[in-house]
Amino acid sequence: MTNKITILDVAKEAGVSKSTVSLVINNSSAVKLETQYKVRDAINKLGYVPNFAARGLTTKRNHILGIIFLTSDLVHSPDEFTSVPETLLYDVNIGIDKTLRNTDYALLSERFSTNEKSLPDLITSGRVDGVFIIGGLYQPDFIERLKSSGMPAVLIGREHKEIDSVSPDLTKVGFIAGKKLVHTGHKKILFVNGPRSSNNSQKKLDGLQLALKDVRTGVTAKTLYSGYSSLEAYQTISEIWTNGYRPDAIFGGSDGITAGILQFALQKGIRIPEDISLIGYERSVISEHTAIPYTVIDSHKDIMGEIACNALLNRIHKPNSSLVHMQLEPTLISRDSIIDRCVN
CATH class of the missing domain: 1.10.260.40 (lambda repressor-like DNA-binding domains)
Known part of the structure; x- marks a missing residue:
């Protein structure tokens, strides 16, 4: 025994x-x-x-943590895949759950519209000891309202100088994508980015432009802005294709975006990677189980969850400790969706 x-x-x-x-x-x-x-x-x-x-019941805490998912769309079509709400919450929660294992903390979750001028019910009700804020889009005054509530909080997926945060290095994401496509001989790159209003979208674009900055050959890059859903990405790529634009490589700004690009390519008989190379970002389950598993930049969402959970527990028990701003290094997962177009 x-x-x-x-x-x-x-x-x-x-x-x-x-x-x-x-x-x-x-x-x-x-x-x-x-x-x-x-x-x-x-x-x-x-x-x-x-x-x-x-353990004696000596604390005044609820021993419950909240996961607040910020979204501009609380209701969407069931056949419309959006990787941000559909997989980000799940993947990050793997790391949170792992960290809370063997503790007496429980989790509650709430989807909250970024158009609201109030705070999520989990915060105003006082049912939780701290919250994880997941999602990159929020109104400018949201963080101020959050800080005024006094609720311990960690922002996951985006940085903010006034609150604990854990996020991927999104500039590095764009840089990795650009370097990979340039080094494999691509000359006409299309970047289907997330919403123009998102700071995260700008960081990915900054990284891509940095990767192309010192390239002396005739490499061009065009950026289109889309929503994060597969349907929006499909419509975006369809419009530019109809207008005659033909890239030799596409970089999708999220797995939802890349799923829409793949759907368009399959319907139009566009071969990947023979006709167009494809690289995505995020590495949710969709990147490995599509008809064509594609090269993807991994944001390590589960590790973000672990780090964020430790940071939140620390904030709850040490309210005056220094702010945590952690950026994770993304990594490239190579598959068969990129062809080497370099002339030997």
Whole structure:
């Protein structure tokens, strides 16, 4: 029979004292964030299950965290795939759930329209101890209202100087896409970007332009702005195709956008990569299970969830600690949707 994992085993695995492990389990503010990471990793690795029934009900906290998903469209067509609400929330939640495993925290979620002038119900009701804010689009005064509420919060997917945030390096995303297409000999690049109003869209475009800045050969890049849904991307690419524009490579600004591009290509008999190379961004389940799995830049959404969760727990227990602004390095996942057009 396997011996039961104890708190001493966790302490040994993490290289800390038993009392430090106990403090982390009880969400104490006395433990450094780095040490919390080590202890929680050890708990997950060993499968240690704390005895929460033995804990006194000494805190005034609800031990519930909220996930607020910001969207401009609370209702959309069931056959319209939008990777931001359809997969971002799920993928980020994998990392949050992993971090909260073996704690007594529960999760509630709410979709909130960015057109509202109030705050989400999860915040105003006082049911949660802190919130994750997911989604790049919000009104300028939203963060001010959030700060005024006093609710501990972490922004996921976008930076803000006045609130804890965890996001991908989106300038690097555009740079990686541009370099990959240039190095494989493409001369006429089409970038189907997200909404023009999004700061995240501008960062991806900045990165793409930076990648092309020092290219002396005749490489051109055209940018179109679309919504994040497959239907909007389909309509965007259809219009420019009808007008006669023929790129040799397309960069999709999200998996929803890239799904729309793929749908258009398949319906029109456009071969990928023989006719047009394709690279996407995000790496949701759609990038691997389409008719043509495509080269994609991974934003590591699950890791963003883990980091954001640790940051939020730290903010709850250490309200006066320094702000966290973490950017994750994206990575390229190469598949068969890009052909090398370089002349040997």
